[in-house]
Amino acid sequence: MIYPDNFENKIGFDDIRRLLKGRCVSSLGTAWVDTKVHFMTQHSDVVKALQEYTEYGLLMEEYGDDFEANFFDVREPLIRLRAERTYMEEPQLFDLKRSLQTANYLMKIIGSANSGDSDEDTAGNEEEHRYPALWKRTENIDTFPEIVNRIDAILNKYGKVKDTASPELLSTRHQLEVTTRSIGHSLRSIIAEAQNEGYIERDVSPTLRDGRLMIPVAPALKRKIRGIVHDESATGKTVFIEPAAVVEANNRIRELKAAERREIIRILQETASLIRPHISEILEAIQFLAYADYLNALKSFSETTGGIVPQVSKGPVIDWRQAYHPLLKLSLERHGRKMVPLDISLKTEQYILLISGPNAGGKSVCLKTAGLLQYMLQCGMPVPTGENSSPGIFKDIFIDIGDEQSITDDLSTYSGHLLRMKHMMKHCSSSSLLLIDEFGSGTEPQIGGALAEGILDHFVTAGAHGIITTHYQNLKLYAQRQKSIVNGAMLYDRHQMQPLFMLQIGNPGSSFAIEMARKIGLPRKVIDYASEIVGKDYVMSDKYLQDIVRDKRYWEDKRQRISKRERQLEDTVAKYEKELAEVEGERRAILTKAKNDAGSLIKEANAKIENTIRAIKEAQAERERTLESRNELSEFKATIDSKDIKADHITRKMEAVRRRQERRQQAKGNRGKATPPAVNALSALVSSLKATPKTSVPKEKRIFKKGDYVCIKGQTTPGRIENINGSQANVLFGMMHATLALNRLEAAPAPKEDKIRQVATFVSKATRDAIYEKKLHFKPEIDLRGMRADEALTAIAYFIDDAIQLEQPLARILHGTGTGALRELVRRYLGTVSGVKRFHDEHVQFGGAGITVVEFN
Known part of the structure; x- marks a missing residue:
């Protein structure tokens, strides 16, 4: 049941219908929107409609480029064709052919098997098809290729009868x-x-x-x-x-x-005689085209508003996360504004939400958002909400929004309100959803609040679900006592006196009547007089309520920021641990490879030496053969040098060979004869191997500190380190500062005074004059208010670069308070600039959080 009759107009669904019809390409789709889109109360029907929408979207993603949306309304010509000797004119027949071709194409795709082969006709259960829900809808719809072929045979591509x-x-x-x-x-x-x-x-x-x-x-x-x-x-x-x-x-x-x-x-x-026996079946196929036209329009609308298909619960549940009112979202986007999403979620034992808060704070928008999304969902439409939403299905939806007074029916505003309450109390049940705005208003507050509390108690007894807005204090207190009702508040910025359009469930909200009266400018005497009438206790309780809401919001924001930073920290730690493990693995692999290469090289060197000794022995110290062996061994030594490998082991081998040769000569009684050429050559080679420098060990990495003199590797101009930030150093070369990586620097001797003066004069006079002129006219303050993010980022980058270049000690950035987004953007950027020493808020007397003061190194 939907109550009252103008329910769709109250929540804005009439506008949804209008937007959908505007996206249809034929009168088939518009007629479907008007007649077939209706409120469904069965969970299976809602899930089926949403599944069909999802499958149609997948179908369009895969086949949309090859699909021609030829949806023509030929229902009236087909109905007239039932009479004998009647016929369809050429344009109507041409439209029928194109519509049937579209229907045949869709049926072919929908009936394709899960393997994706759409050229083979399949039959059987839903599970055997790629689009089971659509196949279930179309399984009894026939295709008419013979009629299409007949029309093709008599009509040309322009829809005229052919000569042939x-x-x-x-x-x-x-x-x-x-x-x-x-x-x-x-x-x-x-x-x-x-x-x-x-x-x-x-x-x-x-x-x-x-x-x-x-x-x-x-x-x-x-x-x-x-x-x-x-x-x-x-x-x-x-x-x-x-x-x-x-x-x-x-x-x-x-x-x-x-x-x-x-x-x-x-x-x-x-x-026409060929078509006439199949008119009823053709009308069914045309009706499916109307549904396809509607699905096309719905897909386009959902993509515009961000609609998704949520997980639908079977029972009556209110669970909307990050929900938007689609019409309000479109309206705000046209004006360049952004909508704040709403979280409207109730626990199982708490099924009525009582929302309070200031006027123009978003209570009615929250109410209409919940009603419109629920109605859209139960009409089988995707809704603009978060994927973690899990709404349920209600049998009845009752609404009481706005003024329903009637002069003809002799009804006042409050009389109309009471009649609607009477209808709701009579028909509501545990599967009903009640949407009531400004509950109890329209009459004397004391009796109106009492009646509202009695009606609310009846709703609690009936177990009806509901979202109700009110200003009455007694209803807030009643909700605190009832386990079935939970208070909610539309948040309000008390300092800037503007609504935040955010719903917070758990505490009641304040109407901020006194604060709003002060903001508007009512005389203080009037405000004090009103405060005295309601009493100090009421005013203080309202103030305490505001403080509670403010503090809860502060700590909730704090908790979210801490959780976010913890997640970022965990991600960072996991990233570094993974990278450390990869580096350790690479280090082990490199060491293993180096050991293997060294072992292979030593074996190769041993073999080469043994071969050389053998060749010298076999040649019996002949000069040519000895010289040849020496050259071979020299070449091998050069190879070892090129690979930067230690030669200690090889040297010891060669020395042992030389000593054996000497002992052999002495044993033969070589009386004072000169050492054979082979031995001399071997000795010379051993000496050269000894003199071969070992693999150079890299020097220990120099640790620089502030005040050290350095130069860029490969250059000779000295500079002094002014500051070190991590792996970066700020170096002063003469009058110019440069930020360089530490691994690009090497130590340099401290220059003499005349050298310093000489280095300091490499900047031209024209450059020095330009810098001096710029320093005279530089203002250490910039105003970013009103700029977009990209404009502000560009402006602050140029401003900070100039301030560092001109050696300014302080700078002030005026960004205002506002939402805090611009302030956050500025401070994130300042945190990345190495020349910035620190930054903080200006003193409260001079602007406070609206101004950031920057101190430079």
Whole structure:
């Protein structure tokens, strides 16, 4: 049940219908929106409608580029076709063909199997199809390829009957063409002769009037041409003559055209006879096209408003997370504003939400948002809400919003309100949703509040779910006592005196009546007088309530920020742990590879030395062979040097070989003879290997500190380190500062005084003058208020660079308070600038949080 009759208008669903109809491409879709979109109370029906929408969206994503949305409303011509000897005109028949082609294409895709092969017809259970919900809807709808082929055979691509539709039509049109050409030839001859005689102008050509070809002539010369005067122009300055020579031919054309029309009607009647037995089935296919047109419009609307298909609970549940009112969202976006999403979620044991708060604070918007989204959901439509929403299904929805007074029915505002309350109390149940705005208002507050409390108690007893807005204090207290009701508040910024349009569930809200009266400017005497009437206790309780709401909001924001930072910290730690593990793995792999390479090289060196010794022995110290072996070993040594490998092991091997050779010579009694050339060569090579420097060990990484003199690697100009920030250093070269990575610097000796002066003068005089002039006119303050984020970021970047270059100690950035977004953007940027020492709020007397003071190194 939906109550009252104007329910859709109250929550804005009439506008949803209008927007949907505007996105339909044919009257089929608009008729579906008007007649078929309705409130459903069964969970299975709602889920089925949403599943069909989801499957149609997937279908369009895959086949949308190949899909032609030919949705034509041919229902009336089809219904008239039921009478015998009737037929459809060519445009209607052409529309029918294109509509059936669209229907056939959709049926083919929907009936395709899960494997994705849409060329094979499949049958069976829903699980065997790619789009089971749509297949279930269309399984009894027929396709009509024979009718499409028949229409294709008689109509061309422009929707006109083809010449080849029948032999009689082909013959008739051929005769018509021949006769028309002969008439044209005769008329051109007559016109040429009349032009030579001067009866008509040179630019005159034959004219078709009433289906007959004629010659336009001036009235004074109409008797110069033999023929029949058929018509004259509106001005009377031209008459149209049918020459006698073409009268018979024109009559023949009329006869042929009549014969052509009779043959076309016969062909159309013959085609209608083929269509007539299937009219009911074709209307079903056309009705599915109407549904497809509606789904197309719904898909377009949902993409515009951010609608999704949520998880739908079976029972009556209110659970909307990050929900938007779609119409309000579209309206705000047109004006460049952003809507604040609402979280409206109730626990199982708390099924009535009582919302309080200031006027114009968003209570009615919250109420209408919940009502509209619930109604859209139960009409089978996606809703603009978060994916973690899990709303339920209600059997009845009752609404009481706005003034329903009626002069004709002798009803006041409050009388109408009571009648609606009476209807709700009579028909509500545990599966009903009540939406009541300004509960109890319209009469004397004390009795109105008492009646409202009694009605609310009846709703609690009936177990009805509801969202109710009120200002009455007694209802807030009643909600605090009842476990089934929970208070909610629309938040309000007490300092800036403006609503935040955010719903907070758990505590009642304040009406902020006294604060709003002060903001508007009512005299203080009036405000004090009102405060005395209601009493100090009431005023203080209202103030305490505001403080509670403010503090809760503060700590909730604090908790969310801390949770967010904890998640960021956990992500960062996990990232670094992963990277550390990867680095450790790479280090082990490199060490293992280095050990393997070193072992292979040592084996190769040992083998090379043994081969050299063997060659020297076999050659018996011949000079050429010894020299050749020495060269081979020298080449191998060069290879070792190029790979930067230690030669200690090889040197020891060579020294042992040399000593063995000496002992061998002494054993043979080589009396004072010179050492053989091979031994000398081997000794020289051993000496050279000893002299070969070992693999250079990288120097220990120099740790720089503030005040050290450094230069850029590969250059000689010295500079002094002014500041070190992590792996970056701010270095002063003469008069210019440069921020460089530490690994690009190397130690340099401290320059002498004359060297410092010499270095300091490399900046040209023109540059120094320009810097001095800029420093004179530089203002250490910038105003960012009113700028967009990208504009503000560009402006602050240039401003900070200038301040650092001109060595300013302080700078002030005026960004205002507002929402705090601009202040956060400025401070995030300042945190990335190495030249910034610290930044903080200005003193409260000079602007407080609206100004950021920046101190530089």
